[in-house]
Amino acid sequence: MKARIHPFFALCSVAWLLLGSLPGAQAAEEPRITDGLAASVNGEPILVSDVVRRVRPALERVRREEPNLSDDAVFRKAFAETLRDLENQRLVIQEYWRGEMRLPGHAIDKMAAEVLDDRYGGDLQQLQADLAQERLTYTEWKEQLEERLIISSMRHTFVDGNVHVSPNEVRRAYEQNRERFAEGLRIHVFLAAIPMTETNDIAAFREALAQGEAFADAARRFSRDASAAKGGDFGMLDVDAMLIPELAVPLKQLSDGEISGPIQLSGSVYFLYRKASIPARILTISEVWDELESVLLNERRAERFRQWVENLRATAAIQEFSPFEEH
Secondary structure, rough: OOOOOOOOOOOOHHHHHHHHOOOOOOOOOOEEEOOOEEEEOOOOEEEEEHHHHHHHHHHHHHHHHHOOOOOHHHHHHHHHHHHHHHHHHHHHHHHHHOOOOOOHHHHHHHHHHHHHHEEEEEOOOHHHHHHHOOOEEEEEHHHHHHHHHHHHHHHHHHHHHOOOOHHHHHHHHHHHOOOHHHEEOOOEEEEEEOOOOHHHHHHHHHHHHOOOOOHHHHHHOOOOOOOOHOOOEEEEEEEHOOOOOHHHHHHOOOOOOOOOEEEEEEEEEEEEEEEEEEEOOOHHHHHHHHHHHHHHHHHHHHHHHHHHHHHHHHHOOOOOOOOOOOO
């Protein structure tokens, strides 16, 4: 299979821009790298520019998980992880071409058309403009789509189709992780917020409630919150997870059907209506069965795929070449 060689672009500048755009990135020495061969997988090249083009997700994850690392260390680690992923992908694609199974040509055309419709509304010129920013031609982009389809097909054939989870395994996982399925107190919340300076509206809102007007109707008339058009209806909320303590605490002190007194917060006066509630509880196994089964299947598939790729690596000729200029 012919290796695709992408044009070299300013790698040092790209690396620096990627690092500098991350949250918490500090002004540090720029990683110095040179273009050329990053690895050879059974004789097929992977260029440094191929790795840099795809390194951003790993950069963001490493920065998030290891915030104390220097920019140079973050880039080196992300580069190494991305390179290994590309090596693994190359091995899977090589395995595909060694076999007899082939994807129908129309499958790639269909996938390209779906991406064009879903992401660009059928605007081919906009797609090509985005590809130009990434130094890719339309043909190279379709080749990447083909590789994605190949990897997905190979994974389904050699991994996913052979993975199963028994009902007993689902039940055992539920019993061992019951605390993970805890659901906090849920309250059907209505909210009204009126600026402190609007004293007349605050008084009118309270008078409307005292005269028996429904909270939602009064909120539509007087609340300045974005939810006012819906009568301040926020639906059923896990209050501890979704509300700040200044609102969650007084809300939990109400009984169903009660309305709070005025709560001053951030320049506004808030009123809360606790319409109904569902007590904190552990979700039943029936309620979480599909989700838990899916999680177990995905974990098992990921591990089986990892083992399968490791077996491919064990018999492959892989050489790596450091692109970093030491100084």
